[in-house]
Amino acid sequence: MRFLNRTAGQISRHRRSTAAGLVVLLLGLLTMGGLATLISPSQAKNTPSDTEQVAKGRELFLVGCSFCHGQNGEGVPTVNGKQLGPSLVGVGAAAVDFQVGTGRMPMAQPGAQAPAKRVVYTQEEIDALAAYVASLGPGPAVPDETEYTLPTDLTDSERQEAITRGGEIFLSNCSACHNFEGSGGAMPQGGEAPSLRNTEAKYIYEAMLTGPSNMPSFSNGNLTPEEKRDVVAYLKSIGNNPGYGGFQLGGLGPVSEGMFAWVVGIGGAIAFAVWIAAHTTRSSKKKKVSA
The missing domain is CATH 1.10.760.10 (Cytochrome c-like domain)
Known part of the structure; x- marks a missing residue:
């Protein structure tokens, strides 16, 4: 009995020692780290960091956008003082997501307005471009x-x-x-x-x-x-509302279609009748003169 008490006391002293606490802490950290790796390995492997995404966006930017917007998004002025491409500092990620996501950018050629067209970048590339432009200055973020x-x-x-x-x-x-x-x-x-x-x-x-x-x-x-x-x-x-009439004419309704029919339809018929009458009169005068 005295031997058992002495052994239990020694184990208790070792358990309270500093080295034992460090060993238990190390085992706990290793266990938790291993469980986290097993639970979410794909997420840790496939999700790029912000730095990586910004770096990828800069590479895409230099190839497809820097000619008009400058190598650092500062914009490119022309000789006459106009802007070939505006500065992108502070426009935010939302502006990039809209312009590139709708195909408006990159523009085929400078013009009064960039029309929507076929999108040339994937969504992953658009996100990278947006991350890079957002890093140039604070601006509106892509909405959730x-x-x-x-x-x-x-x-x-x-x-x-x-x-x-x-x-x-x-x-x-x-x-x-x-x-x-x-x-x-x-x-x-x-x-x-x-x-x-x-x-x-x-x-x-x-x-x-x-x-x-x-x-x-x-x-x-x-x-x-x-x-x-x-x-x-x-x-x-x-888009869920019914369309009344055959031609929408800007959605102005049946009154606008009726006015269009009166002005264009009946007006065209009157103009055609006047044209026929005028040509018939000239033809009759020519026949009388030749007789």
């Missing part, structure tokens, strides 16, 4: 899906209220250029307000956030994130 999509837990009445609010904001701030249903229209000096009918919700939100081309930017101080989200919801709801 929850920022431009109505919550799924809204009731039908709450959803309709949000769409109505978005329609009021759109009609007050955007319809002068984009038409009240987002069909777009011509602008001065060779510009164009593009149609928004088939534009993705994310790009509509980013356009309001960054103000591309002739469009003004609506920061969160001008329009709150919720108001911008409601505008997107209004534009998306228009």
Whole structure:
């Protein structure tokens, strides 16, 4: 019995020693590190760090963007003082995601406005470019899906209220250029307000956030994130509305189509009747003179 007590006391003293504590701590760290490696090896292997993404974005930028925007995104002025490519310092990742994600950049040639076209970069490359431009200066970030999509837990009445609010904001701030249903229209000096009918919700939100081309930017101080989200919801709801009549004519409705029929249709018929009468009269005079 005395031997057992002496042995237990020795084990207890060794357990309380500093070396034993360090050994237990080391074993714990090794165990936790091994479990973390087993649970998420693919995530640690496939997710690039911010530094790696910025470096990849700079490589893409130097090849495809630096000719117009400069090697450091500072912009390139021309001889007459105009800007070949504007500075990208402070435009943020959202501007890159919009311009490159819609195919507007890179431009085929300088012009009044960059039209949407086929996208030449993958989404991974667009994210890298956006990360590099974001590193040049603070600016709007790429929005999360929850920022431009109505919550799924809204009731039908709450959803309709949000769409109505978005329609009021759109009609007050955007319809002068984009038409009240987002069909777009011509602008001065060779510009164009593009149609928004088939534009993705994310790009509509980013356009309001960054103000591309002739469009003004609506920061969160001008329009709150919720108001911008409601505008997107209004534009998306228009596609679900029935179209009355055969020709949309900017969505102005059956009255505009009736006016078009009267002015063009009946006006054209009257002009054709006058033309026939005039030619018939000349033909009759020629026959009388020859007789």
